[in-house]
Amino acid sequence: MKKKDLLKLPSVSEVLLEINDNKYHNDKYIKYIIKDEIAAFRSQAKQGSLQLDRNQIIQSILLKITKLSTASIKPVINATGIILHTGLGRAPVGKKIISKVSKRLSGYVNLELNLETGKRGQRQEHISALISSITGAEDAMVVNNNAAAVLLSLNELAEGKDVIVSRGQLVEIGGSFRIPDMITKSGCKLVEVGTTNRTHISDYEKAISSNTGLILWVHTSNYIISGFTKQVKIDELVELGRKKRIPVMSDLGCGEILDLSNKGIPTNMIVHDVIKSGSSITTFSGDKLLGGPQCGIIAGKRSLIKRIKVNPIARTVRSDKWTISLLEETLRSLRMDSINDNLTLSLMVTTRKELEKRANKLLSVIPTKLRSNHNISIQETFVEAGSGTLPGATFDSIAFKISSKKYTPAKLSDKFRNAQNPVVGYIKGNNYYIDFKSIISSQEKLLLSSIVEVLG
Structure with a gap:
């Protein structure tokens, strides 16, 4: 280490004097960047590898500030x-919808205020009827993503009880999030039935016990098992659930709202059809084939949705005014005769x-x-x-x-x-x-x- 190299290092104040105040914001963040950069140059000086002079160091720090002072999230x-x-953010949302929502949210909004009565309202009321009308569900609610929707629903419907799932549906999604882990974290006990490639209705029936709280059907949205295979259909599980008085929950993942097969989009499972088949609770994402913001939608029987809404976990995963407004506008613009307003x-x-x-x-x-x-x-x-x-x-x-x-x-x-x-x-x-x-x-x-x- 050369002492003269350490003398090359500028002070924080010295760098601040070189900054054009009109160009930057958040003084604390600017100081944080300067200190961090000076620390890096000090380390170089101590190792004897500092190649820049004092002025070059200042210019280097200023370039770093310029880069880090602009917004991290940018159009791509x-x-x-x-x-x-x-x-890249999944479903892109069009300018028309963004413009409508931004105008609406530029000040205060009636997120949890009933303007007619003057009493406190519920944020779910802004979108529950819309979701129900499109999906055919008795009631619905929204949380911050589909993983939260699954976790919350499992916890409310089957905490401390068995949840029966086919081995062929124990999926892992991006970021190593796995269905078995979600079931465990929700306070439920996983009961696997069948094999990876073949599961029969009799496998579910044999697994039912006095401690069974839920039958879970999971869409294998990110992989396909082909060849000698068999999976039980949701309506078969619904019939079994009715006979045994056990609710059936369907995690659809991507959530197809419209049948657009005539427009070249392959149809997998339409949410309305799944709910019509009798699924007690159905969950799906808002930022996939719905073309809306990141959120998880829970739709199903009114009595069950009512319970889920008051579960303490619902508070921790609730959606904010931006998500609810974007989802509302997306749902209102969703029509079979015209999908131009839905960018996705x-x-x-x-x-x-x-x-x-x-x-x-x-x-x-x-x-x-x-x-x-x-x-x-x-x-x-x-x-x-x-x-x-x-x-x-x-x-x-x-x-x-x-x-x-x-x-x-x-x-x-x-x-x-x-x-x-x-x-x-x-x-x-x-x-x-x-x-x-x-x-x-x-x-x-x-x-x-x-x-x-x-x-x-």
Whole structure:
């Protein structure tokens, strides 16, 4: 360690004097960044590896402040082709819905106030009737995600009791969250029946005891078991539950509200059909095929929903005014005759022919030299929905295929992610792809700017 290197380090006040006050906010955060950066340079000085002079250190810290003082969450152009990309926020919500909700929430709102009576109201009342009317349920409620919906429902309906589940449905979702762990954390005891590939109604019947609290059916949303298989249908479990006086709960995961098979979206399980079959409680996500905000929806028998609403856990997982307002607006705009207001569904139903037209139009305005130097071409692709939705189903799409001689696919990926308008594509083979299935049409000018910035 050289003492003269330590003398190069500026004080916090010295760096603060160099900052343009109009450019930054939150003084405490700025000081935190400065102290953290000075500590890093001090460590270098002690190790004898400090290469910068005092002025260069200050400039380096100022650059760091500039980077960290801007919002961490920023708009991204999703060019992966995966519409429900968990890393990119799952279901995108359109500007029209966002605008309506932001105007509504710019001040105070009647979240828990009944304006007619002047008495305290319930936040669930804003969306319960809407959900019920669409799904056919007697009552409904919303919590902050589907995992919370499952945990809360299990705890209320079967705490301290057995929950029967097929071994073929003991799923693990992203982040290593597993159904068996959820059942245990909810205070219930897991009872596995059948085998991984085959489960019969008799397996459930034999497992029922005086301590059985619930029969749970789980949609294997992120994988498929094929070949010599058998799974018991929900209506069969409902019939067994009625006979034994045991409620049946269905965790649908993605939650298909509309049957859009005539528009090219494969149909798996429509929520309305599951509830109509007699499922006591049905849970599903709001930010998948519903195209709304992150939330978990619980729909079913009124008597059971009433119990779940007053469970103490319901308070810990309740949704805020933003989620409830976004969900309400999403549900109100959901119509079979027009899904244009639902950005997620409109992206899904966009045909390859339409995507190819957009791709050719954008390709025509990319400078010829860039197209030639980086070998940009249009290629047909097949993509998945994402987020464990519609497993095994693919969608026809179109992508830019970039086979650059100057940059490796990994380098292209890095440069596009760090562009002024970040673009997230994917690498396949030895090429970089920009897939149009998940690209919002209003972002295409920004995409062009990023392509010129990265390849120019």
